Amino acid sequence: FAELTKERRAFILNWTKLLFAISAVICLPLYGFLSITRFDAQTGFLTAGTLTTVFYAALAVLAVLMLAGSFLQKKQLRFSIFNSRLLAVLAMVLGGVLILCGVFDLLNIGYAILDSLDFLPAALLSGIVFVRLGVSFLLEKIANRSSITFIFPVIWALLACVEMFRDYPQIAGMPERTLYLLCLLCFTLFLMGHSRILGDVDFAKGTCWINAFGFCGALFGLTMTVGEVLCFSSMTLPLSDVLLVFALSLYCLAFSFNTYAER
Secondary structure, eight states: OOOOOGGGOOEEOOHHHHHHHHHHHHHHHHHHHHHHHSEETTTTEEOOSHHHHHHHHHHHHHHHHHHHHHHHTGGGEEEOOOOHHHHHHHHHHHHHHHHHHHHHHHHSTTOOHHHHTTTHHHHHHHHHHHHHHHHHHHHTOOSOTTOGGGHHHHHHHHHHHHHHHHHOTTGGGOHHHHHHHHHHHHHHHHHHHHHHHHTTSSHHHHHHHHHHHHHHHHHHHHHHHHHHHHTGGGOOSOHHHHHHHHHHHHHHHHHHTTEEEEO
């Protein structure tokens, strides 16, 4: 938990943060408007139109620019935690939601128990990892920095992506599930950088990865959340999934916000 000494460092703009702010201003309200006016609850598709095309184009272009900006600025990117209390709260919330989602899937009527047996342990272990990490943030001391337990959330995220493909084969045309899947994919790559930083392994690469995929994951997740909240009466995703995406998006955003660019 290094402290930033601004008087000794020449800071330059972190392009990805700026692009995320622009993306959030454009994509969140636009998708919220489309969810209210152009969303077909029966099929899960957005009706075709100029605004729909603009939304998809803006989301794709801005996400690519965020990724490109992060990798182009890789040598200038640095990482230092200055919001440990906020991260502690968000990590505990995310851990709790992961545990609840795992238990909910097991108890949900109509859910195949045999299908959940491979998913439940990963969700529970991932939840425990984040709760424990939240305590570490609160104490401002990361315990067991070389621990392999940081791999459990990566396994859970990969399993979640596979389940999305299996359950929704036409996912490409469903904006809320596409955003959910993109958020999970970015979260998986974010966690790889996350584990590098917390484990002190290739710190520079880890910083670049969390800056790139953390902000992208937050954009996809928060955009999906806004749409689901605004069309709550016709919400197509389970409430537990919406809460999960919201929690992991906030964690990605808060953790990635600790990156800055140094000349």
